[in-house]
Amino acid sequence: MKYSPIDKSLFIKNREKFAKLMKSKSLAVFNSNDIYPISADSTMPFQQHRDIFYLSGVDQEESVLVIFPDCPKEKHREILFLKETNEHIAIWEGEKLTKEKALKTSGIKTVYWLQDMEKILFEIMTQCDTVYINTNEHYRANVEVETREDRFTKWLKEKYPAHSVAKSNPILQKLRSVKEDIEIELIQTACNITEKAFRRVLGFVKPGVWEYEIEAELMHEFLRNRSKGFAYTPIIASSNNANVLHYIENNQQCQEGDLILFDTAAEYANYSSDLSRTIPVSGRYSKRQKEVYNAVLKVKNEATKMLVPGTVLTEYHVEVGKLMTSELLSLGLLDKADVQNENPDWPAYKKYFMHGTSHHIGLDTHDYGIITDPIEPNMVFTVEPGIYIPDEGFGIRLEDDVVVQKTGEPVNLMQNIPIEAEEIEELMNA
Incomplete structure (x- = not known):
């Protein structure tokens, strides 16, 4: 080992x-x-x-x-x-x-x-x-x-x-x-390794790089930090590839003006981390890209606050859907008629955000947990909203791993991994 x-x-x-x-x-x-x-x-x-x-x-x-x-x-x-x-x-x-x-x-x-x-x-x-x-x-x-x-x-x-x-x-x-403290420390180690790898690729990505080259850079950093490698099959999706939720080919060249959606993270001692970030190939987001990016980030931050003891995941996802609906209206992707006429079983926001926001994480990336039971302290969840716009040629997903606390907001195990658009631009242009 x-x-x-x-x-x-x-x-x-x-x-x-x-x-x-x-x-x-x-x-x-x-x-x-x-x-x-x-x-x-x-x-x-x-x-x-x-x-x-x-x-x-x-x-x-x-x-x-x-x-x-x-x-x-x-x-x-x-x-x-x-x-x-x-x-x-x-x-x-x-x-x-x-x-x-x-x-x-x-x-x-x-x-x-x-x-x-x-x-x-x-x-x-x-x-x-x-x-x-x-x-x-x-x-x-x-x-x-x-x-x-x-x-x-x-x-x-x-x-x-x-x-x-x-x-x-x-x-x-x-x-x-429900994780023991030692388990949370192991997940934190996996997150720390993931941080090192993400920072590495921020300095590596530029127009003309291939998705598989980025995958190699990540793997290099994982292995040199005592990880076996990826906690799950890596997604490195440039341009419209990001609109395929489980795109794993990683065989396309990244072009100037594209975004790259990463869903890549390290394991450590069989414990998983799970990260998503979306970065600009050329080092700068366009105005529209940043507008959508900040909408996803806002939903993520607000959704994180809702992961508190007593919450039931099915109800939580409904509330996150309301947050996302508001952002999609502001972005002009939905209008009031879309929402008024929506199918309750497949709300209007699902056109642009079709997956869940959070799942348990631990020894498995989609870890054990009875999703109809209320959330308890020391449960560890992902928070991963996204907006996918095939007509505009990009998709954005942002994801962190958080630990539910007895009181207050969850602790973000990935709080040191860059996520603000301005910070990512600064690091890519350093």
Whole structure:
């Protein structure tokens, strides 16, 4: 791992919180992700399943976590099963976690090698009534492949059909949405790396540069600051490319007078940041571009103030829509008739701002969180309004990551990343 070690107290506390919400005489099992094949002997870079990482800090393949708070045998109340390292693996892949390193990472004292799992699992399954399986129930989930977790769940239910089954995901949706201080520090580190990369490209961009060259500059800065790279597929969209919300080709040349919409940010220790900025290729916004830019910025600033405890995201998005409608009227993009005759299910402002304003962020870019529940302190959200005008050849999105406070406005983890139009112009022309 490139990142610095994380204090194991985070993972100990996360397991304690999860265990308190489990039914009596129940155990929960969590699996690492697979290493996914590409073709021949090629594979995708390994990405740990965020749930087992959240609960253990273990960041390697073929790992299994068991939590069994009521186990009669105290040593089996928390168990890690790991792929056994050996000299061959150490030479070809690098040494895997030893039992001692696993304890140091996770705070879990009982560690077995994976080949012993079925035997140990049989013993503890005879001592419990319910088993928690870990299904993916995120509201954006669209999974077409069978995961390691899926295969394990299928095997477990066939092997132990008399056990009751419960779901881990509803518990994790609540727990993971409210961040511990250590988690906020890790997200802040990701944001700080993102800031360095953004400042780097402000000095790099000029007419004639290619979108992929900008992508390379960002990646360079991420890697040299101990990030694996982009937290999500980067969007570097010049001119009308910005009006494709998930444009990821990044293969066009940036021309004088164009704007470039960035939706690019670093991960750090599996935690995501999520940034959007829109800058002028030539270093100066036109009058119209700045007018639209400042309208988006105004909506972002006002929307941020609304992220307070007790707010429900669905209601929040309605209120942000009202802010955006007002700005679009001022810009002449909508008129009063458009608003008076709008479809309540697709308001008039959606013609120019068709996506949501905020989502949870953390171990996943679109992190866990039950969107019908009220907002709580220490939840972390993006704030990302945009205005997209294909007829004028540009789109603008601005986005920061903020932490909800008990009282007052959220804390902006990206407050040091330039966003005012005048500051961006000054830095690009320095």
